Amino acid sequence: MTDGQGARMAFDPVGDPEVGNILRSLSFLGIFFQYGALETSDISVPVMELLGKDLTIRGYQLFEVTQNESRLNRAKAFITEGLENGSLRPIVDKVFKLDEIVEAHHYMESNSQVGKIVVEL
Structure with missing residues (x-):
């Protein structure tokens, strides 16, 4: 590589x-x-x-970013632009409904996911 x-x-x-x-x-x-x-x-x-x-x-x-307004604004702009133009594509491993929050937490603790765990509200 x-x-x-x-x-x-x-x-x-x-x-x-x-x-x-x-x-x-x-x-x-x-x-x-x-x-x-x-x-x-x-x-x-x-x-x-x-x-x-x-x-x-x-x-x-x-906190290096979140507690500094200038850095936070640059980070927000970078993420928003990346999501909009497709250069940032989050990998979602599994989606849970809110009433499955206990299962979602157990799944997170298992460390078997590859990507993000999403809970729908």
Whole structure:
């Protein structure tokens, strides 16, 4: 997929011991975003990958956008335009009716979905 160059960016919602492998998969000047902590133990960073590839390791929270009016407006415009012109196409895994909310939650907890779970109101 990368012609042996490695990925330019990686996003991780977990933060487990596999982070080292993710960092190894990055290209020169690759960027790693930790945006969640399903696993709360410290992550291990392979120092030679960090130095040899000049990697950037960065934390990210949604508040970085939602609590800054300018960034939030840019994000809304980007998403609206992308949905309108078709460049953003959400993947919906399963749709539930509101009275199936318990089933929807169980399905979410199963981690078997690929894409979004939608609840219709």
